[in-house]
Amino acid sequence: MTDRPSLPWRATLAMLRRLPQGLLSRAAGGLADLPLPGPLRRPVLSTFARATGIDVSEAQGTLGDYPSVNAFFVRRLRPGARTFPDDPGVLASPVDGIVGAVGVVEAGRALQAKGRDYAVADLVGDPERARAFEGGLFVTVYLSPRHYHRIHTPLPGRVVDARHAPGRLFPVNAPAVAWVDELFVVNERLVAHLDTALGPVAVVAVGAYNVGRISAAFDPEWSGGAGTSVTNRGTPPPPHRSYDPGVRVDRGAELMAFHLGSTVVVLTPPGPVLRGDVHPGLEVRAGQPLAAPPPSPHTGAAASHPPRRPS
Numbered sequence: 001m002t003d004r005p006s007l008p009w010r011a012t013l014a015m016l017r018r019l020p021q022g023l024l025s026r027a028a029g030g031l032a033d034l035p036l037p038g039p040l041r042r043p044v045l046s047t048f049a050r051a052t053g054i055d056v057s058e059a060q061g062t063l064g065d066y067p068s069v070n071a072f073f074v075r076r077l078r079p080g081a082r083t084f085p086d087d088p089g090v091l092a093s094p095v096d097g098i099v100g101a102v103g104v105v106e107a108g109r110a111l112q113a114k115g116r117d118y119a120v121a122d123l124v125g126d127p128e129r130a131r132a133f134e135g136g137l138f139v140t141v142y143l144s145p146r147h148y149h150r151i152h153t154p155l156p157g158r159v160v161d162a163r164h165a166p167g168r169l170f171p172v173n174a175p176a177v178a179w180v181d182e183l184f185v186v187n188e189r190l191v192a193h194l195d196t197a198l199g200p201v202a203v204v205a206v207g208a209y210n211v212g213r214i215s216a217a218f219d220p221e222w223s224g225g226a227g228t229s230v231t232n233r234g235t236p237p238p239p240h241r242s243y244d245p246g247v248r249v250d251r252g253a254e255l256m257a258f259h260l261g262s263t264v265v266v267l268t269p270p271g272p273v274l275r276g277d278v279h280p281g282l283e284v285r286a287g288q289p290l291a292a293p294p295p296s297p298h299t300g301a302a303a304s305h306p307p308r309r310p311s
Contacts, residue, residue, distance in 0.1 A: 004178070004179070005174075005175030005176075005178055005179050006175070009175035009176075009179070010175075010179065013170065013171075013175070013176060013179060013180060016170060016171075016209065021168055021169040021170070021209055021212075022168075022169055022188075022212070022232055024209075026212075026232060026234070028210050028260070029070065029212075029213055029232070029259065029260070031069075032068065032069045032070035032073065032259075032260065033068050033069075033070050034068060034069075035067050035068055036066075036067060036068055036069070038064065041063055041064050041066060041067070042062075042063045042064055044069070045063045045066060045069070045072050046063055048069060048072065049063075049072075052144075052145040052146045053144075053145075053146035054145075054146050055146075058077050058078060058081045058148070059072075059075045059076075059077065059078065060075060060076045060077060060078050060079075070259055070260070073145075073149060073259065073260055074149055074150065074257050074258070074259055075148070076150065077148060082152075082252070082285060082286045082287045083252075083287050084152070084251045084252035084286075084287040085155075085251070085287070085289055086251075087293070088155055088156050088196070088197040088251065089155070089197045089198055089292075089293030090155065090289050090291070090292060090293065091137075091139075091154050091155055091198065091201075091266070091268060091272055091289070091290045091291040091292075092152075092154050092155060092252070092286070092287050092288060092289055092290060093139075093141060093154065093284040093285065093286055093287065093288045093289075093290055094141075094151050094152045094153065094154045094203055094255065094264055094266060094286060095141050095143055095147070095148070095149075095150075095151050095152070095264050095284075095286050096143065096147040096148040096284065096285050096286050097141040097142050097143040097144070097147050097263075097264070097283075097284060098141065098142050098144065098281065098282070098283055098284070099139065099140070099141055099142075099278060099279065099280055099281065099282040099283075099284055100113075100140035100141065100142050100177065100263070100280055101113060101138070101140045101280060102137070102138065102139050102140065102274060102278060102279065102280065103137070103138060104135060104136070104137060104138075105120055105133045105134055105135060105136055105137075105138055105267070106134075106135075108120055108121060108130065108134060110123070110138040110265075110267075111138075112140075112177060112182070112183060112184060113177045113178045114178070116177075116178070116181060116182070116183075118182040118183075118184055118185045119182075119185065120133055120138070120267065122182070122185040123184055123185050123189070123191075123204055123265065123267075124163070124191050124193075124202055124204060124267070125163045125165045125189075125191060126161075126163065126191075126193075129161065129193055129200065129202070132199065132200040132269050133200075133202065133267040133268065133269060134270070135269075135270035136267060136268040136269045136270045136271070136272070137266075137267070137268045137272055137274055137291055138265060138266070138267050138268075139265070139266045139274075139278070139290055139291075140184075140263060140264070140265050141263065141264050141265075141266075141284060142172060142173070142174075142177075142262075142263050143258060143262060143263065143264070144173075145260075148286065149257060149258040149259075149260075150217075150254055150256075150257045150258075150286075151203065151205060151254070151255050151256040151257060151258070151264060152252050152253060152254055152255055152286050152287070153194070153203075153249045153250070153251065153252060153253050153255050154201065154203065154266055154290070155194075155196050155197065155198065155201065155251065156196065156197075156249060156250050156251045156253075157194040157195050157196035157197070157201070157246075157248075157249060158194065158195045158243070158245065158246025158247060158248050158249065159192050159193070159194055159218045159219075159243055159246055159247040159249055159255075160193055160194070160195050160242070160243055160244070160246040161192075161193040161240075161241070161242050161243065162190070162191060162192050162193065162216065162218070162219065162222070162240070162241045162243075163190075163191045163239060163240050163241075164188075164189070164190055164191075164230050164231060164236065164237065164239045164240075165188065165189040165190075165191065165239070166188055166236060166239070167185075167186055167187045167188040167189065167207070168186050168187055168188070169187060169188060169207055169208060169209045169210075169212040169232065170183060170186065170187055170208070170209060171208055171209045171210075172184075172187065172206060172208040172262050172263040183206075184204070184206050184263065184265060187206050187207050187208065187262075188206075188207040188212060188214075188231050188232060189204055189205065189206050189207065189231075190204075190205045190207075190214045190216065190230055190231055190256060191203070191204050191205075192204075192205075192216075192218065192255060192256065194249065195246060197293075198268055198269060198271065198272055198293065198294075199268075199269040199271070200269055201266065201267065201268050201269075202265075202266070202267040203255060203256070203264060203265075203266055204264065204265040204266075204267070205256050205258065205262065205263075205264055206262050206263040206264070206265065207231050207232060207258075207262055208260075208262035208263070210260050212231060212232040212259075212260070212262075213229035213231055213232050213233075213258075213259035213260070214229055214230055214231040214232075214256055214257070214258055214259070214262075215228065215229040215230060215256060215257050215259065216230050216255075216256055217253075217254040217255055217256060217257065218247045218249060218255055218256075219241060219243075219247065222237055222238075222241055223237075224237065229259060252286070252287055266290070268291065271293070271294035272291040272292065272293060272294060273291055273292045273293075273294065273295065274290065274291045275289060275290060275291060275292065278290050278291075
């Protein structure tokens, strides 16, 4: 049995099904991109920060340095604000956010919310690559408006393949996750496949209503240049990119960015061990360890184990 959202939220989601979500989100993006005159930047952006709960002290530069609301929303952080593990086998959170569902991919499916799951092959848009994640971990992290919205590498490696999957732009908050079947598959996505010390790892950025743009730092040309995005464009770019020998991404390097929105799903092959303190509802920061490398046969059993999918 799923947890039913409130009646107003069910009505909102039903209404959004009938609206041109992409067009409305692009319109919202246009408003967010409107240049702010210099004297208005500080009062407008400080009001926006207070309304959303953004920690301005972590931002690079000052409020006056940001020419628009969107520029501030995708702000970079001051140097040293986030650190990533030195061990290339430790899976770290690629984003700031709140952990949603976590578990093991079983029979090709991952958990979205209580009573709802989805096919991993549909999520990544490539059944062949999806096979590598059978028996591996999935970790979902939701970014609220107050969070830092750049996406980093969960561990170092090479981006070898990437895919843009078109779709809808429903909200990805708790009511939508609980109510919309296969929400992460229905919504537009940008998927990056990495070769890492753990094997193949996928980072899936799921778009959401209200702007819904995702840019690719590992391939700026695919995004169309600085300040633009791969997703939610009137004329979408080619949907698939393959890289040989791959685009090197160092520990904690910027991988993608949300221009308002959304949710990230990380997928691993079998072996990594989820940390015992990682659970739904946990607030995490980019670089925070999520899973350890597989235990060595010489060190005995691991102290914690990946959770099974709830029945």
